[in-house]
Amino acid sequence: MSESAVRIGLVLPDVLGTYSDSGNATVLCRRLHWREIPATITEFHYGEPVPAGLDLYLLGGGEDESQTLAAAHLREHRGLQSAAARGAVVFGVCAGLQLLGTGFGTTDGVRHEGLGLLDAETSPGDRRAVGEVVVQADQGLGAEPLTGFENHLGVTTLGRGSRxxxxxxxxxxxxxxxxxxxxxxxxxxxxxxxxxxRNPALADLLLGWVLGAPLPALPLAEVSALREERLRAGGHRG
Incomplete structure (x- = not known):
């Protein structure tokens, strides 16, 4: 990275905006500013092409109709795929995960083509998954458990091209x-x-990928009472 600002793209927040996922952009930008690294956030709405020249792209969650609209839009306007091909960082949540894969099914029985940036296929499950989640990140992706909230019907199967x-x-x-x-x-x-x-270490992992090196720790109390409470709510006892 040069000394120019880190360019963060918020992809279709008007379509993929469930559960305040757009706040992930604010978190990344703030963590860069705390380190005196300039950063900008640009939103790209439905009907607007996504440019290929940004450093980091974020996609959030959405219901079936919104997800299908977003996938069709991004298949037509291929800036995100071009950015990923040259090494830009892409981060997706829920519907963002599903449409970044090879394909996803909706509850009407239709399979929709994904963007193919992940080797992942999703189909509707028998029961909606709702509640707190705790995940132990795989080696190289963080040491601390991850905490979050899920609300989805999808069952996602990974192929050999993704872990x-x-x-x-x-x-x-x-x-x-x-x-x-x-x-x-x-x-x-x-x-x-x-x-x-909820997971500042995951945010810094993504930023480290953008900047080409791990980021120095911030002089902040990273493990908040809220994070600990959410981990306990998910059944994690340390």
Missing amino acids: PLGRVLAGTGNGDGTDGAVTGRVLATYLHGPVLA
């Missing part, structure tokens, strides 16, 4: 004991929260 974000300690996640998917610098999860507010 899970981590192992589910409490909750459902992908539906097979794991949560999320990672391929290169594309990472996604079922955790809302906003998840990067």
Whole structure:
């Protein structure tokens, strides 16, 4: 990275805006500013093309209709795919996870093509997963357990081209004991929260990918009472 501002793109917040996932952009920007690293956030709404020249892209959650609209829009306007191909960081939550995969099914029985940035296929499950989730991140993706909230019907199966974000300690996640998917610098999860507010280490992992090196620790009390309470709510006892 040069000394120019880190460019963060919030992709379709008017369509993929469930559970305040757009707050993940604010978290990333603030954590950069605390380190005196300039950053900007630009929103790209439905009907607007997503440019390929940003450093980090964020996608949030949404219901079936919103997710289908977003997938069609992003298949037509391929800036996000071009950005990922050149190494930009992409982070998706819930519907963002599903549409970043190879395909996803909706409750009307229709399969929709995804963006193919993750080797992950999603189909509707028999029962909606709702509640607190605790995930132990896989090696190289963080040492602390991740906390979040899930509300989805999807069951996600990973192919060989992706690995899970981590192992589910409490909750459902992908539906097979794991949560999320990672391929290169594309990472996604079922955790809302906003998840990067709940898990500052995950936020810094993404920023470290953008900047090309791990970030120095902030002189802040990272483990808040709220985070500890949410981990306990998910059944984690340390």
